Amino acid sequence: MHRHKIALVAHDNLKPALIQWSKANYPILAECALFATGTTGRLITEQTGLEVTCLLSGPLGGDQQIGARISEGLIDILIFFWDPMTPVPHDADVKALLRIATLLNIPMANNQSTADCVLAMLRLSKIDTQPWIVNFNAPPPLNYTGKAKQFPNRSSSLPLAARNKYQIPPIMSINAAPQPNVY
Numbered sequence: 001m002h003r004h005k006i007a008l009v010a011h012d013n014l015k016p017a018l019i020q021w022s023k024a025n026y027p028i029l030a031e032c033a034l035f036a037t038g039t040t041g042r043l044i045t046e047q048t049g050l051e052v053t054c055l056l057s058g059p060l061g062g063d064q065q066i067g068a069r070i071s072e073g074l075i076d077i078l079i080f081f082w083d084p085m086t087p088v089p090h091d092a093d094v095k096a097l098l099r100i101a102t103l104l105n106i107p108m109a110n111n112q113s114t115a116d117c118v119l120a121m122l123r124l125s126k127i128d129t130q131p132w133i134v135n136f137n138a139p140p141p142l143n144y145t146g147k148a149k150q151f152p153n154r155s156s157s158l159p160l161a162a163r164n165k166y167q168i169p170p171i172m173s174i175n176a177a178p179q180p181n182v183y
């Protein structure tokens with residue numbers, strides 16, 4: 001089974017929440033390949049025992065490293081507990097990370113309830129005998145006006161009939177592998 005690659009990031013005020021969340025979800029996170037910005041990753045490793053590949057600290061380029069991995073199709077899911085109440089010096093990097101994750105249509109959780117939803121879907125995909133209920137591997141076609149060349153139609157492996165029957169929109173696709181180096 002595909003080992004999902006999850007990036008974990010938290011601003012300082014939210015680090016305790018992300019650590020708590022990581023502890024609560026240890027079993028499924030332990031089955032994934034985890035990446036994180038420097039301080040977030042170090043704290044998660046120290047306090048949960050999860051194995052995390054630590055990149056640079058956010059203000060020193062960690063957000064950019066994660067964004068680059070997303071654009072290369074190397075991250076499936078982004079869990080980013082960003083702080084909406086505190087300015088950070090690398091705001092431009094944060095915005096760029098949120099932008100690239102949105103553009104490439106990977107599941108991105110910016111608060112705990114959404115993170116819970118994403119992991120619930122991940123669990124479902126692992127236990128369900130009908131894998132099309134949650135389609136983790138089919139990139140949905142991204143149809144940005146005027147961008148057809150950069151984003152050629154990428155067909156979904158989810159049978160159309162099944163998707164219509166269960167009204168599962170392409171947005172349910174997880175792990176929308178982006179085309180490498182489209183820009």
Ligand SMILES: O=C(CO)COP(=O)(O)O
Nearest residue numbers: 037038039040057058059
């Ligand atoms: O600043 C961050 C995200 O923007 C997080 O960086 P650290 O994990 O190094 O604190």
